[in-house]
Amino acid sequence: MPLKLYFAPGACSLVPHIALELIGQPFDAQLVKMHKGEHRSPEFLAINPAGQVPVLQDGDAAITQIIAITLHLEAQHPQAGLFPQEALARTRALETLAWLNNTVHTTFNRVFKPDAVVEDAAMQTAVREKARQAYAAQMQQLQDKVVTARAAGNDFLNGAAPGVVDAYALTVIRWAQLASLEPEQQWPQLWDYAERVAAHPAVQRAMERERIGLRAKPLV
Numbered sequence: 001m002p003l004k005l006y007f008a009p010g011a012c013s014l015v016p017h018i019a020l021e022l023i024g025q026p027f028d029a030q031l032v033k034m035h036k037g038e039h040r041s042p043e044f045l046a047i048n049p050a051g052q053v054p055v056l057q058d059g060d061a062a063i064t065q066i067i068a069i070t071l072h073l074e075a076q077h078p079q080a081g082l083f084p085q086e087a088l089a090r091t092r093a094l095e096t097l098a099w100l101n102n103t104v105h106t107t108f109n110r111v112f113k114p115d116a117v118v119e120d121a122a123m124q125t126a127v128r129e130k131a132r133q134a135y136a137a138q139m140q141q142l143q144d145k146v147v148t149a150r151a152a153g154n155d156f157l158n159g160a161a162p163g164v165v166d167a168y169a170l171t172v173i174r175w176a177q178l179a180s181l182e183p184e185q186q187w188p189q190l191w192d193y194a195e196r197v198a199a200h201p202a203v204q205r206a207m208e209r210e211r212i213g214l215r216a217k218p219l220v
């Protein structure tokens with residue numbers, strides 16, 4: 001039975017989606033229409049009680065959490081280059097991946113859904129603005145990482161070719177635009193990098209299936 005990925009266009013499920021395309025073997029891509037609330041349907045909650053994408057269905061196992069899913073894929077396909085091979089480079093990639101997942105992603109959540117933090121409308125505006133500032137600082141940090149990688153001769157945070165960490169970086173750079181930041185103008189080296197990642201054929205296939213481009217319109 002092929003692996004099945006539950007995804008929503010442009011959501012963080014883009015990360016394992018790109019990983020699956022990098023592996024290059026057939027898989028099922030199951031669209032979850034989050035704007036229609038499908039992630040809260042009884043059918044989807046039976047698969048992931050947290051009501052979130054991504055979910056990777058591998059046989060009877062429904063695997064959640066991007067880091068767990070991508071490490072599971074790497075364990076099955078160690079030659080696919082999802083993470084660097086060399087020990088310290090691999091650790092650095094995981095370090096950045098964890099930061100993207102537990103810090104940058106959750107900062108974006110506060111920009112996008114400040115109502116999950118506070119009830120009061122004025123306070124929501126304040127939470128959003130504070131989070132937007134934090135997100136901008138994190139984009140600068142991400143650009144610094146890209147510049148350091150380039151100085152070491154690597155076009156990607158993963159090394160010479162893109163991997164899981166680059167898929168997550170691309171995802172949060174797209175989100176910066178949703179948060180009314182302008183990465184193309186504000187962090188040109190980061191934007192050049194995002195264009196490099198997005199130009200990779202495997203990344204293009206995932207983005208085409210999700211019907212998204214690198215450029216995205218502000219949402220909040």
Ligand SMILES: N[C@@H](CCC(=O)N[C@@H](CS)C(=O)NCC(=O)O)C(=O)O
Nearest residue numbers: 011012051052053054064065066067
């Ligand atoms: N820590 C989770 C984050 C998953 C997550 O935040 N998914 C979002 C999409 S980017 C989602 O499904 N949100 C819907 C919700 O929480 O209601 C992971 O690594 O997979």
